[in-house]
Amino acid sequence: xxxxxxxxxxxxxxxxxxxxxxxxxxxxxxxxxxxxxxxxxxxxxxxxxxxxxxxxxxxxxxxxxxxxxxxxxxxxxxxxxxxxxxxxxxxxxxxxxxxxxxxxxxxxxxxxxxxxxxxxxxxxxxxxxxxxxxxxxxxxxxxxxxxxxxxxxxxxxxxxxxxxxxxxxxxxxxxxxxxxxxxxxxxxxxxxxxxxxxxxxxxxxxxxxxxxxxxxxxxxxxxxxxxxxxxxxxxxxxxxx
Amino acid sequence: xxxxxxxxxxxxxxxxxxxxxxxxxxxxxxxxxxxxxxxxxxxxxxxxxxxxxxxxxxxxxxxxxxxxxxxxxxxxxxxxxxxxxxxxxxxxxxxxxxxxxxxxxxxxxxxxxxxxxxxxxxxxxxxxxxxxxxxxxxxxxxxxxxxxxxxxxxxxxxxxxxxxxxxxxxxxxxxxxxxxxxxxxxxxxxxxxx
Numbered sequence: 001x002x003x004x005x006x007x008x009x010x011x012x013x014x015x016x017x018x019x020x021x022x023x024x025x026x027x028x029x030x031x032x033x034x035x036x037x038x039x040x041x042x043x044x045x046x047x048x049x050x051x052x053x054x055x056x057x058x059x060x061x062x063x064x065x066x067x068x069x070x071x072x073x074x075x076x077x078x079x080x081x082x083x084x085x086x087x088x089x090x091x092x093x094x095x096x097x098x099x100x101x102x103x104x105x106x107x108x109x110x111x112x113x114x115x116x117x118x119x120x121x122x123x124x125x126x127x128x129x130x131x132x133x134x135x136x137x138x139x140x141x142x143x144x145x146x147x148x149x150x151x152x153x154x155x156x157x158x159x160x161x162x163x164x165x166x167x168x169x170x171x172x173x174x175x176x177x178x179x180x181x182x183x184x185x186x187x188x189x190x191x192x193x194x195x196x197x198x199x200x201x202x203x204x205x206x207x208x209x210x211x212x213x214x215x216x217x218x219x220x221x222x223x224x225x226x227x228x229x230x231x232x233x234x235x236x237x238x239x240x241x
Numbered sequence: 242x243x244x245x246x247x248x249x250x251x252x253x254x255x256x257x258x259x260x261x262x263x264x265x266x267x268x269x270x271x272x273x274x275x276x277x278x279x280x281x282x283x284x285x286x287x288x289x290x291x292x293x294x295x296x297x298x299x300x301x302x303x304x305x306x307x308x309x310x311x312x313x314x315x316x317x318x319x320x321x322x323x324x325x326x327x328x329x330x331x332x333x334x335x336x337x338x339x340x341x342x343x344x345x346x347x348x349x350x351x352x353x354x355x356x357x358x359x360x361x362x363x364x365x366x367x368x369x370x371x372x373x374x375x376x377x378x379x380x381x382x383x384x385x386x387x388x389x390x391x392x393x394x395x396x397x398x399x400x401x402x403x404x405x406x407x408x409x410x411x412x413x414x415x416x417x418x419x420x421x422x423x424x425x426x427x428x429x430x431x432x433x434x435x
Contacts, residue, residue, distance in 0.1 A: 006417025007410065041427065042420045048370045049416070051307045053389035062260045062302050066295060069262065073269040074291045122259060163252065194252060194267050228266045 005035075009042045110239035112209040115232065118143075121167045130155075136167075145171040162193035169199070173206050182206055197227040204236070213240055250316035257298065258305035265298070272317055276324040285328060293331070297323050300364055309363060310356075318353040323360060373422045381415035388412050 011017055012025050029036045123137045136151035152168035165184055172181035185206070188199035200223045207216035217240045223233050256264025273294055280290040297320070304310040312319060374382065387397045388408070398408045 001414070001418060001421055003414060003417065006413050006420065009417070010409070010413035037427075038420060038424050041424045042416060044366075045370070045416050045419045045423060047307070048367065049385055049389045051303065051367075052370075052374070053386055055306050056390065058260065058306070059299075059302065062257075063299065065260055065262060066265060066298055069265050069269060070291055070295055070298075073266075073273065074287060119263075122261075161252075162249070193249060194256070194264060226270050228263055228270070 005038070006042065009039055013043070013046075109211075109213060110208065110236060112205060115208065115236050116205055118170060123163070123167070136164075140167055140171060143174075145174040149175065149177075162188055162191055162195045166195045166198065169202060173202060173209070176209070178206055178210060197223060198229075201227070201229065201233065204233075208236070216240065246313050248312040248314055248316070251312045253316045254301065254305050254310050254312055257301050268298075268316075268320070269294075272320050275317075275321055279321075279325060280328050283328065284332065289328075289331075293324050293328050297327055300360060303367065304360060304363055307363075310360075312356070314350045314353040314356065318350040319356055322350075322353050322357045326357060326361070369423065369426060370419075373419055373426075376422065377415060377418060381411075381418065384408065384411055385415050 008025065012022070017025065029039060121137050121140045123133050132151055132155055136148050136155060139145070139148035139151060148171045149168070152164060152171060155164055156168060165188055169181050169184035169188065172178075172184065182203060185199040185203045188195050189203065190196070200219060204216045204219040204223075207213075207219060217237065220233055220237050220240070223230070227233060253264060253268060255261075257268075276294055277287060277290040280293060281287065285293075300323070301310070301320075374385075377385075384397070384401065387400060388394065391397050391400070394408055394412070395405055398405045401408065
């Protein structure tokens with residue numbers, strides 16, 4: 001192994017050379033293809049190491065999450081084998097009846113607040129962090145929607161992405177700016193982004209907040225059963241009946 | 242690559258990098274069934290399909306984290322082609338009979354194909370790197386692992402109870418060893434191909 005050479009590579013990359021040494025090094029890179037190739041590989045190895053160890057925890061978390069979702073997906077059609085004894089059925093049935101009574105007595109219309117659960121916006125996780133984006137994210141996540149709205153508006157002027165539109169729409173809805181909010185969600189709804197079904201959900205919530213139960217229900221009925229949060233849709237539909 | 246050419250489906254890549262469950266679920270719901278159908282129609286079963294998909298998802302994560310993946314075609318096309326080629330390679334490995342890959346050229350998206358080739362190279366490089374890394378001595382492995390997780394070489398030195406000068410030198414030499422092996426593998430490959 002050419003130890004001298006690798007120590008030289010490192011010195012160069014760390015910026016620890018004198019001007020003269022630097023010039024000599026660069027001359028060698030341009031004049032000696034073998035030296036240049038090895039220098040390139042040396043830099044590649046650093047990038048590989050960075051990838052390998054720089055995101056160890058994130059990678060493990062991703063793999064874990066992935067395998068849960070994957071199992072969910074691949075096993076969902078398999079019948080679950082549950083052995084139940086007859087008296088379990090009786091017990092289960094009485095629980096169902098109790099629940100039924102409980103819900104029957106709550107014969108009121110559903111409320112917006114019960115169904116309105118916001119996820120956090122993670123807008124600045126990767127890449128270069130823009131100050132404005134960060135402020136918007138913070139305002140949104142601390143439920144300061146009024147402050148978040150103008151920030152989103154100015155970001156959207158520069159860079160219109162479905163993600164920003166989505167959070168902008170939610171902020172508007174929170175502030176009861178229904179027509180503006182619905183315009184945003186209507187646009188998202190007809191797009192092809194992952195937010196198109198979520199947009200339908202928020203349109204339905206918007207109607208719910210305005211106590212237009214019929215319109216809310218109609219919108220809910222257009223949401224595909226493949227929507228990731230369909231259980232919420234189902235719940236709200238049941239409550240609206 | 243120009244930024245303007247990036248497909249809006251890049252959000253899937255961002256979602257994978259951020260470990261966003263909603264995005265991962267929507268990939269499984271919208272794009273995985275097609276892959277499963279394909280694999281099951283080409284001498285595979287459901288479990289094998291699940292594995293292929295999972296491996297490709299991890300590859301996408303690695304690529305995204307390395308900031309080397311900019312989608313220039315729909316995610317669907319890219320994802321399906323990656324999984325399909327991965328499966329056909331598996332088949333080739335396990336069966337003695339040659340597997341003929343009947344590419345339906347009309348349906349292949351050119352930029353998807355280019356991207357898939359890049360991804361395969363990325364994967365190949367990473368695998369070569371992992372093999373070489375395992376060949377290193379324990380001390381080198383440990384030191385490199387620490388240097389690239391902790392970042393501050395002063396702290397690494399403290400942790401290993403050696404001097405700063407020593408870890409700096411040792412780190413360069415360990416990277417040098419990897420460089421040498423990988424360079425040799427590259428030279429060998431280009432000899433073989435010429």
